[in-house]
Amino acid sequence: MSAPVRRGLAVIGGGRIGEALLAGLVRRSGPADVVVCERSEERAAELADRYGVEVVDLAGAASRARVLLLAVKPQDIATPLGLLAGHVDADHLVVSVAAGVTTARIEAALPPGVPVVRVMPNTPALVEEGMSVLSAGAHASEADLDEAEGLLSAVGQVRRVPEAQQDAVTALSGSGPAYFFYLVEAMVDAGVALGVPRELAGDLMVQTALGAAVMMRDSGQDPVALRAAVSSPNGTTVAAIEELDRHDVRGAMAAAMAAAHARSVELGGPQG
Structure with missing residues (x-):
């Protein structure tokens, strides 16, 4: 047969x-x-x-x-x-x-x-x-x-x-969309606290995130250069970035991704 x-x-x-x-x-x-x-x-x-x-x-x-x-x-x-x-x-x-x-x-x-x-x-x-x-x-x-x-x-x-x-990729791009959603959620909440209506704050942040992603994809420039291009000396963006650095947002992101990596490794074990 x-x-x-x-x-x-x-x-x-x-x-x-x-x-x-x-x-x-x-x-x-x-x-x-x-x-x-x-x-x-x-x-x-x-x-x-x-x-x-x-x-x-x-x-x-x-x-x-x-x-x-x-x-x-x-x-x-x-x-x-x-x-x-x-x-x-x-x-x-x-x-x-x-x-x-x-x-x-x-x-x-x-x-x-x-x-x-x-x-x-x-x-x-x-x-x-x-x-x-x-x-x-x-x-x-x-x-x-x-x-x-x-x-x-x-x-x-x-x-x-x-x-x-692969476990590092899981921490980076596999879980990555949730990090962006989390940040947008936080920025929308901050906008509301500053007096912007929630629906408008959501529209502003979604289009800003989309535009920023397309710029990173299509410009040929890395994120450092793109961030520098909108960071005028003594301007609003620099003030915001300095506050993010003061709160060690980079360290928090590194710790979050390390936790995702560790969980990916654990999920791959016999018991998941």
Whole structure:
């Protein structure tokens, strides 16, 4: 009997990141070659209705799709890996977006030789402005990396790093959007305290953040130069930056990212 012909993608897990990736891929290529595995029947029905994809179980996903995208929480990954182990082989490609979970841990749970690619995406994938960083496992080839990169490029930009950098990437870009949201929240609150209506303060800060990000992306200048360009001697910006330095905001950010890095390492352990 000939081996089954597998093509397309199975998205395993229908949370925010799983749905973001699913949405981007369906927009780009249509739903025909995409299936979804989701343990909540209600959520599965919602995804099927919204994107026109078929919902299958894990065994069905492995038989239908060559690429298996694991979009589950790191503390939940042992269950789908255990269920997949009897259904995958070296002709599959497993792409994991579970924060902190190493390729070695995934490989150990699957049959020998299964290629694994580890990815750290972030939530701006929901608006196709994500930043995904991927690393190859022991059995993943350059072609496997190319294929994973092609998938992730549907929802934003992609970079490749050695896996040893993945926990730092998680602290930087994986959790990074939340840092920006936190800062904008604080600035909006400060604006309200200074007498600006909250809705207006929100509009001001969202457009300011968007404009600043585009300037960093498109100007070719680093953040230091861009900050200097709006920091007139003895002006308002300098007064604000001096106050940020007095409160050691840089040190607080470094400590926050170190905490995120440590938690990423912890999530990758056997117990998550």
